[in-house]
Amino acid sequence: xxxxxxxxxxxxxxxxxWARILEHIWYTFAAxxxxxxxxxxxxxxxxxxxxxxxxxxxxGNAARALPSLGLLxxxxxxxxxxxxLPVLIALVALGIPPxxxxxxxxxxxxxxxxxxxxxxMGMTGREILTKVEIPIAMPLIVSGLRAATLQIVSTATIxxxxxxxxxxxxxxxxxxLRDFPQMFTGALLVALLAILLDVMxxxxxxxxxxxxxxx
Amino acid sequence: MTWVADNLGLIWEQLREHLYLAxxxxxxxxxxxxPLGYVATRYSWLANPLVAFGGVLYSLPSIxxxxxxxxILGTKVLSTVNIVxxxxxxxxxxxIRNVIxxxxxxxxxxxxxxxxxxxxxxxxxxxIDLPIAVPVIFAGLRVVTVANISMVSVGAVIGIGGLGELxxxxxxKDFLTPVVVGVVxxxxxxxxxxxxxxxxxRLLTPWxxxxxxxxxxxx
Numbered sequence: 001x002x003x004x005x006x007x008x009x010x011x012x013x014x015x016x017x018w019a020r021i022l023e024h025i026w027y028t029f030a031a032x033x034x035x036x037x038x039x040x041x042x043x044x045x046x047x048x049x050x051x052x053x054x055x056x057x058x059x060g061n062a063a064r065a066l067p068s069l070g071l072l073x074x075x076x077x078x079x080x081x082x083x084x085l086p087v088l089i090a091l092v093a094l095g096i097p098p099x100x101x102x103x104x105x106x107x108x109x110x111x112x113x114x115x116x117x118x119x120x121m122g123m124t125g126r127e128i129l130t131k132v133e134i135p136i137a138m139p140l141i142v143s144g145l146r147a148a149t150l151q152i153v154s155t156a157t158i159x160x161x162x163x164x165x166x167x168x169x170x171x172x173x174x175x176x177l178r179d180f181p182q183m184f185t186g187a188l189l190v191a192l193l194a195i196l197l198d199v200m201x202x203x204x205x206x207x208x209x210x211x212x213x214x215x
Numbered sequence: 216m217t218w219v220a221d222n223l224g225l226i227w228e229q230l231r232e233h234l235y236l237a238x239x240x241x242x243x244x245x246x247x248x249x250p251l252g253y254v255a256t257r258y259s260w261l262a263n264p265l266v267a268f269g270g271v272l273y274s275l276p277s278i279x280x281x282x283x284x285x286x287i288l289g290t291k292v293l294s295t296v297n298i299v300x301x302x303x304x305x306x307x308x309x310x311i312r313n314v315i316x317x318x319x320x321x322x323x324x325x326x327x328x329x330x331x332x333x334x335x336x337x338x339x340x341x342x343i344d345l346p347i348a349v350p351v352i353f354a355g356l357r358v359v360t361v362a363n364i365s366m367v368s369v370g371a372v373i374g375i376g377g378l379g380e381l382x383x384x385x386x387x388k389d390f391l392t393p394v395v396v397g398v399v400x401x402x403x404x405x406x407x408x409x410x411x412x413x414x415x416x417r418l419l420t421p422w423x424x425x426x427x428x429x430x431x432x433x434x
Contacts, residue, residue, distance in 0.1 A: 064361045065405030067368040070398040077391045154276030156374055162386070171278060174418040175373060184286060187279035198274045 017168075017189070024166040024193060027156045031088055032149055035095025039148075040141075043100045047107025047137070048129050060101025068094055068155040078160050087159040088136055094155055096149040105116025106137025135210045141210065146201040153194050157186070167193070218392045226381070228384055229326025233377025236298050236370070237363040238408070241301070244359065246308025249352075251307070252314025253340060262315050269308035275302060277369045296368045305366070306359045313355030346420065353416040364405040368397070369380055378404075 011017045048057045071093055075086035079175045110133050134141070135161070160168030170186025220227070255262040274419045280301040288300065321344050329343045345352075371379030381397035384390075417424065 031414045033369060061361075062402075064358065065365050065402050065409075067365045067379065067382070067398060067401045069371060069376075069379050070369045070382045071393060071399060073386040073394045074391075074398060077385060077389065150274050150276075154278065157276055158369065161383075168278075171282060171372070180286075180292060183282050183289060183292075187276075187282040191275045191279040191283070194274050194276055194279075195271065196270075 017185075019187065020165060020167050021051065023164075024153070024156055024168075024190070027084075027087065027091065027159060027164070027166055028149065028153045028197070031095055031152045031156070032092030032145070034088070034147065035090045035099055035148055035152075037101035038092070039144075040098045040103055043103025043144075044134070044142075045109065046100075046130065047104045048125070049134060053104065053108070055093065056101055056104035059097050062093070062106075063101075068151070069158055069161075072162065081148070082162050087162060087164055088137070091152045091155055094151050096197055097169030098147040098151065099141075099144045102140045102147070103137065106140030107133050107143075109140065110136045111163065130165075134181065135214065137146065137215065138209050141204040142201060146198065146205070148185055149197050149201065150194055153197055155157075157190050218390075219396060222393075224397065226400070228405070229380055232375075233364070233379075234369050234404065236295065236367045236375075236377055237360070238402075240299050240302035240306050240363055241356065241360050243303045244310055245352075245356065247303070248307050248310040248314045249345070252318060255311070255315050256318045266312045266425055267316065269311050272304055277305070277366050278340055278372060280304065281370060293374050296373050298367065298375055300361050300404065302366060306363065309359050309362075310352070310355045312350070314350050315387045317351030318344055319352055321328070338394050349416060349420050350423070353412060353419075357386075357412050360408050360412060361405045364401060364408060368401060417426040 005017075031078065043056060046052050068090070072087065072090040075093075076082060079086045079089065114132060114136070116127060118128045149167055155164050157168035157171060158170040167186050167190045170182050171190070174181075174183030174186060180203040226344070251265070255265050270434075281297050282292065284290070284297045284300055285294070289297065290296045325343065325347065329339045334343065367377050368379030368382060370376035371383045374380075378401050380396040381393040384393035385397070386391065
C-alpha cells in the first residue's frame with residue numbers, strides 16, 4: 001500500500017489520487033447541498049407549525065433501514081442510465097431523512113414557554129423561527145447535516161460500481177484486478193476523508209451554535 | 216413475478232445469510248459493550264474517551280472497514296469474518312454510549328439499598344443495574360440492529376452481502392426485479408427485527424407496563 005501511495009505517478013493526472021479525492025468531495029457536497037435544500041425547509045416548516053410531525057419522525061427511522069447499495073442500483077435501473085444522475089438521486093435519498101428528522105427534533109425540543117415569551121415580546125412567526133427556534137435547534141441541525149454527510153461520503157464509494165469516479169474506483173478496480181494494495185488505498189482514503197469531514201462539522205458546529213447555549 | 220418463483224431457494228438462502236451477518240454482530244457487540252460499559256462506569260475517567268473513540272469508529276465507511284480489516288486480522292478479503300467483525304465494531308461503538316448512560320441512570324438510592332441488603336457487585340449488576348438500564352440499552356440496540364441490516368448489503372461489493380447480492384445481480388443483468396425484491400426484503404427484515412426487540416424489551420421490563428398504565432382514579 002505504501003508503495004502505491006508513495007509513487008508520485010499515482011497521485012497526478014486526471015485519474016490520479018488528487019483527482020479522485022476531488023471527485024469524491026464533489027459528489028458528496030453536491031448531494032449534501034441538494035439534500036439540505038430539500039430537507040431543511042421542510043423540517044423547519046414541520047417543526048415550526050407542528051403539523052405533519054409523524055412524517056418527520058417515521059421518515060428518520062425508516063431511512064436507517066434503507067440499504068444504500070439497493071437504492072443506488074434501483075436509481076440506475078429506474079432512470080435507465082449510468083452516471084451522475086442516478087448516483088445523485090440515491091445519495092440525496094440517503095441525505096434527506098437524517099437532516100429532516102433532526103431539524104424537526106431540534107425545533108420540537110424548543111421550550112413552548114420560550115416561544116410564548118418571544119410572541120409576548122411581539123415577535124412575528126418568522127422572527128420567532130429565525131431568532132429563537134433556529135438558534136436553539138442549531139446543535140441538532142448541525143448533527144443532522146453531519147450524519148447525512150457521513151452517510152453520503154461512505155455511499156459515494158459505491159458510486160464507482162456504476163462506473164463513476166471518486167475514491168470508490170480504487171476499491172472496485174482493485175477488487176476486479178485482485179490488486180489489494182489499491183483497494184486498501186481507496187478504503188483508507190475514504191476513511192480519512194470521512195474523519196476529516198466529521199472534524200470539520202464539529203468545528204462548524206462550535207462556530208454556529210449561539211454562545212448562550214454553550215455550557 | 217416468475218423470477219421470484221424460480222429463485223425462491225436462492226432468495227431464501229440470501230435472506231438467511233443476511234440475517235446471520237446482521238444479527239451475530241449485534242449479539243457479539245452486546246456481549247462486549249456491557250462489560251466494557253460496566254468498567255467505564257466504575258472508572259469514570261474512561262467513559263468520555265470510550266464514547267468519543269466509538270464516534271470516530273462509527274464514522275468509518277463500512278466498505279472501507281470491510282477491506283481494511285483483512286490486513287489487520289489476517290483473514291481473506293472474501294471471508295464473512297470481516298463483515299461480522301466490522302459490524303461488531305459498529306455495534307460496540309454505538310452501544311457503548313447507551314450502556315454507560317443506562318448504567319448511570321440507576322438512581323443512587325436504589326444502588327445503595329441493594330448494597331445495604333447485601334448484594335455483591337456482580338449480583339447487583341445482573342439483578343439491579345442491568346434491568347434498570349434495559350430501556351436505554353434497547354434504544355441503542357434497536358438503532359444498531361436496523362443499521363446493521365441495511366449495512367450488510369454493502370458487503371455485496373466485495374462478494375458477500377446476503378440480500379445485497381440481489382442488488383449486484385440485478386444491476387449486472389439490467390433487471391429490476393431482484394433489486395426490488397432485495398430492497399423490500401431488507402426493509403421487512405429491519406421492520407420485523409425492530410418489532411421483535413420492542414416485544415423483547417417489554418418482556419424484560421414487566422414493571423414498565425405497570426407504570427405506563429393510566430393512574431387509577433381516586434374518588
